[in-house]
Amino acid sequence: MSDAVKKFFTYKGLPLVRKGNQLYYGNMYDDFVVWIEIKHTQKVGDLEVADKVKIRKMSTDLTKPNIDKQADTDSLYDALDIACAWLKVKA
Numbered sequence: 533m534s535d536a537v538k539k540f541f542t543y544k545g546l547p548l549v550r551k552g553n554q555l556y557y558g559n560m561y562d563d564f565v566v567w568i569e570i571k572h573t574q575k576v577g578d579l580e581v582a583d584k585v586k587i588r589k590m591s592t593d594l595t596k597p598n599i600d601k602q603a604d605t606d607s608l609y610d611a612l613d614i615a616c617a618w619l620k621v622k623a
Contacts, residue, residue: 543612544621557615564589564600566615570608582608589618 540547549556558565572584585608589601601618605611615621 544616546619546621557612558619560592562592562619564591564619566590566618568608568611568615582611585611587611587614589615 540549542548543557546558547556553570555568555570556565557568567588567590569586569588570582570584571586572582573580574583575581583606585605587603587605588599590598591600603614605614
C-alpha cells in the first residue's frame with residue numbers, strides 16, 4: 533500500500549481519526565460526524581486518561597447549521613458510546 537492511500541483506524545465500522553486532543557468519528561460522506569474534544573486528562577498510573585470530554589454531532593453539509601447536538605462527559609469511552617448512538621452505529 534502506498535503512503536498516499538492509507539486506511540483509517542475504525543471503531544465499530546466507522547473511521548476514528550485523532551490529532552492531538554481532537555478526534556473525529558464517522559464518515560465524512562455521511563450526513564453527520566462527531567467531533568470529540570478532550571478538554572482535560574489526569575494521570576492514572578503511567579497513562580494520561582481523559583476525564584473531561586466534549587462531544588458535538590456536526591453536519592457535513594456546509595449549507596446547514598454546523599452543530600446538531602452536544603454533550604459533556606467524563607470519559608472517552610462514554611463519549612464514543614454517545615457518538616455511536618448519535619450516528620446510529622450497530623454493535
